[in-house]
Amino acid sequence: MLDPALSAESHCEDLRPDEWVYLAEGNLHVLLAYRGQCARFRDHVLRLLKVRHGGEEKALYDPRQERHYVEHVVGPVLGHQYLETGTSLTVTPSFLNEVAKQIMPHRPARRALYDLDNTACTVECLRDLTRFFPPMPHATLTAQSTCQLTLEIKPKAGYHSRSRLVPPARRFKFQESRFSLMQRYRFAVLETQALEPEWGDLREGPNWGYSPPDLFSGEVEKMTRTLQALIRNPQNFCQVFVGPRLVYGRGERQVGLARNAARQLLLPGGACAEGFGAESEEDPMDILMEAVAQVLQQECLLPRLLSLQRLDVLDVEGAGAVMERLVGLCGGGEGSGPGAAARGGLTSSPAWDRNGGGGAGRRVDVRDGAAPGGGAGTGPMRSTRKHKEALATVQRLSQAECLFLLHRWLIALGASDCSIMLAIRRCPDEAAPPLTRFSPVLGQDAYSLQPLESFCQGASEPGLLSFRPKPPAQGGRERGAVRLAYAMRVVDLGPKPPTKILSKAHLEDGIIAAAQKAGSSAKGASQRSSGAVSTH
Ligand SMILES: O=P(O)(O)O[C@@H]1[C@@H](OP(=O)(O)O)[C@H](OP(=O)(O)O)[C@H](O)[C@H](OP(=O)(O)O)[C@H]1OP(=O)(O)O
Ligand SMILES: Nc1ncnc2c1ncn2[C@@H]1O[C@H](COP(=O)(O)OP(=O)(O)OP(=O)(O)O)[C@@H](O)[C@H]1O
Incomplete structure (x- = not known):
């Protein structure tokens, strides 16, 4: 239920579709730029929701909820000087239908698979950041x-996973960035599929040079x-x-x-x-x-x-294990009522708690080397033991502790x-x-x-x-x-939906297998084409 205070900024507007043009889009939103004469909208964009598709449901459907999350959960950490929060407008379904027709020829094919959601009439109006510049001193x-x-x-993610919930055979994740793993995976998948123009030089090989941890x-x-x-x-x-x-x-x-x-x-x-x-x-x-x-x-x-980003102490595999524990505590399978109940607990905006949730954070810390009395032994046996201990710890988590960890994992995913x-x-x-x-x-x-x-x-x-x-x-x-x-x-700082947790955990085996298979061929391709990816 939307907090009534959040509705205060919503206005009904009679917008003209022909004054808005296609600007850009991501997975979930289409951005329109204003080209009309109205001073109020000059140098502004509209951010419209697309229909949600399998496993990618919007975390919080109403953009006012998203703004609330940005302002009150991640905003205080980042600093308000870095945020761009707009206002909400109510548009009509016919505006959305008209705009959808108009922009269709300009949308990239892979994005155009999902149309505008013509029931999502509350939209965001933001400054166009390609035109906006604050007044000079x-x-x-x-x-x-x-x-x-x-x-x-x-x-992308600037940290390395440290979770003991990562199985020992996959501890290469402790050294390799998520970006690099996904590059290998994408190269493997895209080698066998039609390449999308957006991926540009990926056809020449993964980008080994860009490293989020370095950035x-x-x-x-x-x-x-x-x-x-x-x-x-x-x-x-x-x-x-x-x-x-x-x-x-x-x-x-x-x-x-x-x-x-x-x-x-x-x-x-x-x-x-x-x-x-x-x-x-x-x-x-x-x-x-x-x-x-x-x-x-x-x-x-x-x-x-x-x-x-470092609020992720679980890794995607650990997040899957904790979500399964939460679903179990709610009494059933993910797809069932209890599964939905488990997700329900995760859709409220978590409060930012610097003290680690009153100690819950310390009790359930599953980062490698974080357990008190880490114990003797080194190498693979120690890793295996720690992994088992971490899995056992998950089985002892309370519902509140699962929510605590998963909320943070979702914040990290968004960041x-x-x-x-x-x-x-x-x-x-x-x-x-x-x-x-x-x-x-x-x-x-x-x-x-x-x-x-x-x-x-x-x-x-x-x-x-x-x-x-x-x-x-x-x-x-x-x-x-x-x-x-x-x-x-x-x-694009909005909250990620709880459905991401299990869907990403289920994809992880495939990602790792494809990335491992692609490892050497991807490196070879990259070396062969190291000159070809230059912008010169
Ligand atoms: O999984 P990743 O790291 O490839 O990230 C996805 C992004 O891919 P990319 O940044 O191009 O690698 C992906 O970006 P694109 O659609 O490829 O531009 C989305 O941002 C996706 O998030 P959501 O499903 O729209 O909430 C992103 O999914 P999440 O991982 O954030 O759930
Ligand atoms: N205020 C803005 N001004 C100008 N361009 C913007 C603005 N906000 C977003 N964009 C452009 O639109 C693109 C898509 O926006 P956004 O990231 O919000 O979409 P999304 O569908 O939520 O993304 P994702 O695929 O990551 O889920 C951005 O990558 C950026 O190029």
Whole structure:
């Protein structure tokens, strides 16, 4: 039952379908961009639900519930400066039907398998993050606006599994990232199926260069290298928008446009582009990734996102075992009433509890090495024993403890599947007065005597990075610094549905088997094509 307080923002709107155009879509939502004249919707998008399909039911059907989850469960951890929460609108079924017809020719085939849900009349209206940029600080208000490049990154899971519920034969999961495992699996599956354009260079072999743990490492060198590997083979995990237009990633291959935008942003000529001319052999996308790594390192978002992802202490296999225990405690099979009752306990938004649920977290901690008195023995026998002990622990869990662990596993799953939208603009140049940070508390002059080199973004003001590209490896002149303003928001942070738990656990054997089979052939293909995945 929806909290009545959440309904307060819902408005009935008479929207014109012909003023909205197809922008993008994921598994569950279609995004429309506004192209009409109404000031209220200018630079906004609508996020519409698609029909739900087998095993992928929406966690919380109403977008107001989703917003509540984002604001009250994950938002306080991430920081509200990184959230993009819109408002809810009520549209008519005929609006949805009309829009569905209109956008059909623009939808990628694999996405168009699922139509818009014409009963889902409460939709979200959000700022269009490919167009939005917070007002620049006071000193730069007069500056002419420059090209805006927006990078979307889906960072995926930055942690390694440590769960003792992972069977000993699969402990390679402790060393291999989930991303890399899924790359091997996808390569195995896609080798035998029609390749989708969105997967781009996966046909050449998995992306071994991108490593989510490196991106979350906090070490700028590692972050840079891994982002450079991602931009070379972006698949579904990285997109570049120039202005509002998607030019590169998700099947778009206009890397020249992305490269030009990066060049303009970073090297527009003049004193600040010193040492870096158009004749340079270096790829501006690589330089852009240097800047992106520095932005990500200076902001708090990634460590906070990682802390949410690390709420997974079970791994997918452990989550399956705990869900089965919960269903058993509710008295029946997953598909039956008790199974639904078990899921019901998981659909309420969990509260964020830093104290580990009053000790329940400690009692049921199943991370490797986390048990008190870990005991003697090493190697495979010790792993086997610990695995057995962990399974026995699951059989002693109470209903509340199962819910505690599974709620956290679902939060971690969501935090491992969100996207970061990072809009970057070139700050006005040398001639402009020094950039100062506006402080709503102290007033605009608080820092004006001390021009800031770099600072983090606020909820309504951009961050600033004073960026000096590394000199080229082959020698070259020292480069001047450029000042980049940026705004970063996280999208697709909604809750995952409890049905994911068993469906993912059941898929895991197949994923591991296919990935293991693909291991060597995938590596071979990747080596054969290591030059082919370059963006050059
Ligand atoms: O399983 P994964 O890691 O491949 O993640 C799925 C995503 O695949 P990708 O990021 O492309 O690897 C997948 O993304 P795409 O649809 O492939 O763009 C979805 O985000 C899916 O979540 P949901 O079912 O829409 O809630 C994601 O499923 P969850 O794992 O988050 O349930
Ligand atoms: N506020 C926004 N402004 C501009 N583009 C957006 C915005 N929100 C989302 N997008 C674009 O739409 C795409 C799909 O959105 P979203 O991730 O919300 O869909 P989803 O179906 O819930 O995703 P998933 O497949 O991960 O479940 C995003 O990857 C992004 O490119």
